[in-house]
Amino acid sequence: MKRNGIFFWIGATLFLAAALLMTQVIGNQYPFFACYVILQFIVLAVAWSILGGYAGYVNFGTSAFFGMGVYTAVFLLKAFDAPLAAQIAAAAAVGALMGFALGLLTLRMQGIFFSIATIAATIVIETSITNWRYVGGSAGIQLQRPMVTEPFNNYVQMLFFIQALLVVLAVAISRYIQNSWIGRGLQAIKDDELAAECTGVPTLRLKLLACVISGALMCAAGAPAAMYLQYADPSSAFNLNYSVSVLAMSLIGGTAHWAGPVVGAILLGATQQLLTVTISSEVNVLVLGVMLVLFVVAAPEGIIGLIRRVLRNRSEGKE
Amino acid sequence: MTAPETQAPLLRVAALTKRFGGFTALDNVSVEIRPGERFGLIGPNGSGKTTLINCISGAFRTETGTVVFREEDITRLQPHVRTRRGIARSFQIPRPFKSMTVAENLLVALDFASVGGDFILAAQRRDTVMSILTQMGLASKADVSATRLSQVELRKMELARAMATHPKLLISDEAMAGLSSSEVDEVLDLLMSLASRDITIIMIEHIMQAVMRFSDRVMCLDAGRIIAIGTPSEVMANQRVQEAYLGT
Numbered sequence: 001m002k003r004n005g006i007f008f009w010i011g012a013t014l015f016l017a018a019a020l021l022m023t024q025v026i027g028n029q030y031p032f033f034a035c036y037v038i039l040q041f042i043v044l045a046v047a048w049s050i051l052g053g054y055a056g057y058v059n060f061g062t063s064a065f066f067g068m069g070v071y072t073a074v075f076l077l078k079a080f081d082a083p084l085a086a087q088i089a090a091a092a093a094v095g096a097l098m099g100f101a102l103g104l105l106t107l108r109m110q111g112i113f114f115s116i117a118t119i120a121a122t123i124v125i126e127t128s129i130t131n132w133r134y135v136g137g138s139a140g141i142q143l144q145r146p147m148v149t150e151p152f153n154n155y156v157q158m159l160f161f162i163q164a165l166l167v168v169l170a171v172a173i174s175r176y177i178q179n180s181w182i183g184r185g186l187q188a189i190k191d192d193e194l195a196a197e198c199t200g201v202p203t204l205r206l207k208l209l210a211c212v213i214s215g216a217l218m219c220a221a222g223a224p225a226a227m228y229l230q231y232a233d234p235s236s237a238f239n240l241n242y243s244v245s246v247l248a249m250s251l252i253g254g255t256a257h258w259a260g261p262v263v264g265a266i267l268l269g270a271t272q273q274l275l276t277v278t279i280s281s282e283v284n285v286l287v288l289g290v291m292l293v294l295f296v297v298a299a300p301e302g303i304i305g306l307i308r309r310v311l312r313n314r315s316e317g318k319e
Numbered sequence: 320m321t322a323p324e325t326q327a328p329l330l331r332v333a334a335l336t337k338r339f340g341g342f343t344a345l346d347n348v349s350v351e352i353r354p355g356e357r358f359g360l361i362g363p364n365g366s367g368k369t370t371l372i373n374c375i376s377g378a379f380r381t382e383t384g385t386v387v388f389r390e391e392d393i394t395r396l397q398p399h400v401r402t403r404r405g406i407a408r409s410f411q412i413p414r415p416f417k418s419m420t421v422a423e424n425l426l427v428a429l430d431f432a433s434v435g436g437d438f439i440l441a442a443q444r445r446d447t448v449m450s451i452l453t454q455m456g457l458a459s460k461a462d463v464s465a466t467r468l469s470q471v472e473l474r475k476m477e478l479a480r481a482m483a484t485h486p487k488l489l490i491s492d493e494a495m496a497g498l499s500s501s502e503v504d505e506v507l508d509l510l511m512s513l514a515s516r517d518i519t520i521i522m523i524e525h526i527m528q529a530v531m532r533f534s535d536r537v538m539c540l541d542a543g544r545i546i547a548i549g550t551p552s553e554v555m556a557n558q559r560v561q562e563a564y565l566g567t
Contacts, residue, residue, distance in 0.1 A: 181430040188416050188427045195414035198376055200402040200432025200484055256418070 008175065012168045019164040023157040032160040034277075036228060038269035039163040040221055044242065045249040045261035046170040047217035051210040052247070053255025054183055056190035061102065061118035062246045064125045065095050065215050067238035069222020074135050074232050077143060084162065088223045095219025096212045103211035107204060110193065119243075126238035140233025143226055159224050170217050174258040177213070186210055241285065245272070248292045254302025263303050327390055329354040329519050330375065330488060335384030337370055337543075344370040346543040348384070352488070352521065357514050359534030359551065360523045363563055366540040368523045369411055372490050375521075376408045377401045389487070402432050407486035409477035411493045411523075415465035421476055422448050422461040425483040432484035448483065455479040455509060471502040478509060489513060490521045495529055503529055531555070539563065 022031070044062060051057050069091040076082035076090055106117040130138045145155045152158040177183045185206045188196035197203050226232050245268065253264020268288065275284040299306045328351040337345040345367045352358050362368050373379040375386055377398035385394045393401055416424050425448045452458045455475045460468065468476060474494045481489055491510060495503045507529050514520050524530045530537060530551065537554040539547045547557040554560055 184423070184427055184430055187418060191416040191418050192414045194378060194398075195410065195416065196427070197398040198378065198402055198408055198410075199428045199480060200399050201427065202397075202399045202431070204397075 008172075012172065016161075016164060016168060019161055020151075023152055023154075023161055029154065029156060032154075032156045034273045036156065036160045036163055037273060038266060039160065039167050040225065041245065041249060041269040042262055042265040043163065043166045043170045043221035044218055044246045045253070045265040046167075046174045046258065047214045047221065048246045049250045049255050049258070049261045050174055050177060050186075050214040050217075051207070052214075053250055053261065054177065054186035054190065055207055055210050057107070057207065057210075058115045058247070059118050059211075059214070060115050060243045060247070061122045062218060063238045063240055063242040064102075064118070064122035065098065065218035066222035066225070066242050067122075067126065067129065067234070068094055068098055069219035070226050070232050070237040071129055071135055072219065073223040073226040074141060074143065077226065078135065078141070083146075084158075084224065084227065087226075088162070088166075088220050091223035092216040092220040096216035098219065099212040099215025100208060102215070103208040107207045107211060122238060122240075122243070126234050129238070130234040136233065138234060140231060140236075143230050143232065145227055145230060155227065159228050162224055163221070166217075166221055170221075171258060171262060173213060173217070174261075177210075178258050182206065182209065245288060248288050250302075252291060252295045252302055254304025254306075256301060256308075257304045260302050260304040267303075327354075328352060328387075329356075329389060331385075331387040332371075332375065333385045333387070335371070335374055335386070336382050337367075337374055337379060338382055344543050345374065345381075348540075348543070348545060350538060350545065350548070352519060354487075354519055355514075355517060356519050357510075357533055357535045358519070358521045359530040359537040360521055360540070361525070361527075361530055361537060361554075361560075362540035365542075366563075367543040368540055369492060370543075371540070372408060372492055372521070372523065376406055376490060399431070402484050402486075405485070405487035406490070407432075407481035407484045407488070408490040409474070409481055409492055409494050411496070413470075413473040413477050415468070415473060415476060415480075417464075417466050420462050420464055421452065421457060421468070421479075424465055424476060424480050425451060428480050428483035451479050451482050454512070455482075456505070471498050471505065474498070474506060475509065478506075478513075482513065486518060488519045488521065490523075492523045493525065494522075495524060495526055507533060527555075 044066065048059060048062055052059050072091040072094045073087040076087050102118070102121055106114050106121070109117055129135065135141055148155045148158055152161065185196070185201045188199065188201050189203050189206065193203055249264035249268045250261040251264070252268060253262065254260030268291065271287060272284040275287060295302060330352040332348060332350050335345055335348045336343065348371060360368050360371070370379065374381050377396060381394065385392055387393065388401070388404060388406060391404070393404060416427060426444060429444055429447060449458060449461060452461055455478060457472060457475050457479060460472060465476065478491065478494060495506050498506065503526060510520055510522060510533060522530065522533055534551050536549065537551045538545060539554055539557070539560045541559070541563040546559045546563060547554045
């Protein structure tokens, strides 16, 4: 376990170093634009999996959290001209609060009822923002990027690196949860909630905790998106596509291990970017749907589940 | 345990009533269980045995009545809090954590139910798990997935998981149903050995010879009411019990 931890942190440091190096070496802006989106999806998918994967509570409200992140940033920028770090920190706090409130309201419901409640919450929040003039209402709002800080020479490069930092943060948290008593409790809830409760697991409190952490990370991932697009409007910030994509990425990657959503987000995110550039942004939704159906039928435990099965078969073959 | 504590009942159920819509599953049930007692709970199907257990363990909320455990009113406590207070149970239909190994199933209990167990080292936890599994005759299955267990192993694992919460009161809900007679003896011996270690046990069972052999006292429920309570032979000799079972 301890050696795994060292390897993990070496990997995370190498990843950040590579991301930083990219910003210094590559002059072309497009790779950063594309990779930013993929990194953003990694954070969202990893965060989603904390509640959706470990505890098995399928949350369709990713876009609600993401959109709230975007609009927290918009509000702080307009009201106080707040720096990016403050926007992200505030978004995380808003996300945590929102996760707590949403969790209190909905986590007593199980299975499909919880999922429906999260969709309803998304619509309520989107409608509220749409009717809030200060942040642009339904027409949206244009935003001006401030000057970029050293060592970056371009704002998108900086956003790219910040999103890479968020990836490391999200993965580290998810990995910690998986290996700790929290993860074991969530797994017990997923397997059998009544048995978990009767074994001493405080099910509601643990689900709330998962919802708070997951919400904080999803909101934080949304905050830099305002500056990334230099524009925000409710229908794109709260687009249901975020919920569906993130769900598909987590399920295709596999939710039993923290690496699953990372793999799924890279695979699907990269495919989507490729298709958007080469064919059209409409086609990528179709491809997403087809891949999801294929995986649900052929590999219900995702890529991670598939790898595990192959490894298990091989080790049994040896014996 | 000090002398005055042994005098007081471990569990006191008073005037408990539970309704499901218009159906009264438990009707004004009152019973006291003494510390260290081996208590048998019998009754025909649908008589309210499992409902009573669910009310004691907290899975159901009751309409009226109180449940007092170790002189503390636990009627409004959530199930996981009751588990930490020392009430553990097994389920009529086994409910293992299917994605985990047998040892991990027990670790859930160690992680969440044992008081002051937060800072136990991983190696010590493994030792605790293994010693419980050894008692239950499941040591060789520690790292096997819970989905690969046989029926009798599942029953034993449920008891082991309950034991890992360090209970003072263990409720076994038909742990012998559907087992062969040699397996029944195996599980019965297990329960006997647990009872000899200061654990109070409530056993719900349909297998009469097991109830007779195991229990200090037996209570018979029928249609949500207590129709007899006493020593096993007294209850068996009771006319109403015979009627309830034989339907004369």
